[in-house]
Amino acid sequence: MELRQLEYFVAVAEERNFTRAAERVHISQPGVSAQIRQLERELGAELFDRSARTVTLTVAGKAALDHARAALAAAGALGQAVGEVTGLIRGRLTVGMVVGCTVTPLFDALAAFHRAHPGVEIALLEDNSDRLVEGVRSGALDLALAGLAAAPDGLETLTIVSERLVAAVPPDHPLAGRGGVTLSDLAAHPIVCMPYGTGLRTVFDRACAARGLQPVIALQAGAADAIAGLAARGLGVAVLSESMAAAYRDRLTALTIEDVETPALLALLWRGGQGPAVREFVRHARRSFAVPPA
Numbered sequence: 001m002e003l004r005q006l007e008y009f010v011a012v013a014e015e016r017n018f019t020r021a022a023e024r025v026h027i028s029q030p031g032v033s034a035q036i037r038q039l040e041r042e043l044g045a046e047l048f049d050r051s052a053r054t055v056t057l058t059v060a061g062k063a064a065l066d067h068a069r070a071a072l073a074a075a076g077a078l079g080q081a082v083g084e085v086t087g088l089i090r091g092r093l094t095v096g097m098v099v100g101c102t103v104t105p106l107f108d109a110l111a112a113f114h115r116a117h118p119g120v121e122i123a124l125l126e127d128n129s130d131r132l133v134e135g136v137r138s139g140a141l142d143l144a145l146a147g148l149a150a151a152p153d154g155l156e157t158l159t160i161v162s163e164r165l166v167a168a169v170p171p172d173h174p175l176a177g178r179g180g181v182t183l184s185d186l187a188a189h190p191i192v193c194m195p196y197g198t199g200l201r202t203v204f205d206r207a208c209a210a211r212g213l214q215p216v217i218a219l220q221a222g223a224a225d226a227i228a229g230l231a232a233r234g235l236g237v238a239v240l241s242e243s244m245a246a247a248y249r250d251r252l253t254a255l256t257i258e259d260v261e262t263p264a265l266l267a268l269l270w271r272g273g274q275g276p277a278v279r280e281f282v283r284h285a286r287r288s289f290a291v292p293p294a
Helices: 003-015 018-025 029-043 059-086 104-116 129-138 183-187 199-210 224-232 242-246 276-289
Strands: 091-098 120-127 143-148 156-163 165-169 191-193 217-220 237-241 253-257 264-270
Touching: 003 018, 003 029, 003 059, 018 029, 091 104, 091 129, 091 276, 104 120, 104 276, 120 129, 129 143, 129 264, 143 199, 143 276, 156 242, 156 276, 165 199, 165 224, 165 242, 183 199, 191 199, 191 224, 199 237, 199 264, 224 237, 224 242, 237 242, 242 253, 264 276
Parallel strands: 091 120, 091 143, 191 217, 191 237
Antiparallel strands: 143 264, 156 264, 165 237, 165 253
16 A cells, blocks of 8 residues: 555545546546555455446545545655754645636745745646635645635635725716615626635625625626626626726726625635645745735
């Protein structure tokens, strides 16, 4: 039994798919399958039910998963302990980011970290914010840059942006002449916004639900460029954060949503008690985002 087999086993268990697991661990899908089969032979039991489209754990696989994670964590802790003494940081850092991320300070932080610690392999994964939070909780991700409606319990956070929501409309829209609008005003028009699982959408949905409103979400897009482009063509009122809307002031008018005071957050999050690689990346992130130490 080898550590890499346990790593592949955990990857398949978390991804529920051999192909995605292979992409995650950077080897071929047949290679992952072969190593899992070898591990199953050594253990004398099948770990996965492969009969359906989505791979699921067998009873034996469920029993093995926590132990496999613990073994990998212990091996990682061994390397970290030596690294703390020698001043070297090695291993792997898995960072998640929201789909369509164009937040360049994150890329600056990754580049600075890589220059300072070339012995650490960096993996970068995209997903929606809800799944990023769960990935950090489960240990599948070391850190993630995610959009949030509120700081998640049990995780460390570095807030990058905290902004109110605004409505953005083209100059000829009926709402364009107003200084601000309410959710009731917006409910009379089709809405273009982020999809479920994003912090901005969660803030908007919660605010509407609190007032008993059910606006028509005409179109959804995961990138601010797409939302602005659709709104500029008259397909709906865009719901964006203040800084997002400011980037499109040449074609859209931003209107304060007066009865939504809860801000949408963009934050870096990680589990407490992590090793030196995570601590070092957070330090670089603070510098790149110009956020002072707490």
